Amino acid sequence: MSKVLKYLPELEGDEQVFVAQMIKQMSEDQALQFANLYRARRRDPMTILLMNLLGFVAIAGVHRFYLGQVGMGLLYLFTGGFCLVGTVIDCFRYETLTFDYNANKAQECARIVMETMPSQASPSDH
Template sequence: MANVYELLPEIVGEEQIYIGSIIKNMDDQKAMQFANIYRARRKDPQMILLLTLVGFLGIAGIQRFITDQIGMGILYLLTAGLCWIGTIIDLINYKRIAFEYNQKEANQITAMLRNS
């Protein structure tokens, strides 16, 4: 039985609980494989925060492009972050944006490992 604390010590909080629930039923080899792929694909919330702050310098929406929300990224880029209101909201919700992206990636990785 794999331990999330040993495999992915860099994750914390809600993300740690979610990943722990995913890998609890995996054998050690699958859990290690999951952790390696997940570590390469996950987005750090601090990076999302920094990219959101760049939105105030005139390049709004980078955080949305990075998290595969291309439509919102284009909208933010063309509207200056929805007149900075969207950028301010993203500053408040940067952890949620990162968690939702990481959750989607974890589910894709789990499905991929199940099929292999």
């Protein structure tokens, strides 16, 4: 858990626990590279909530586009957020939507880091 607090102090709750498990076995260099890559790709739950609230006054579905869910974004856009019912539901689900997106991005970032920076064998392993 200390690596995640050191490199990604802005994470909270389930996301923090999830990322801590992912970087537990990484070296310091790998963890730093992961943190930089993940920080650039993750989405903030408050941003998702604010974008969702736009659906009540302006354009429904903006938050779905931002999360890479183009199909759902179009559906929300053309149906007024399922006549605002979907928009209301997403006001309560924004953290889950964000966590799912961020979990996928964390796995993607971990895969990239492990492929580009394979862990080095320590000198005592020889």
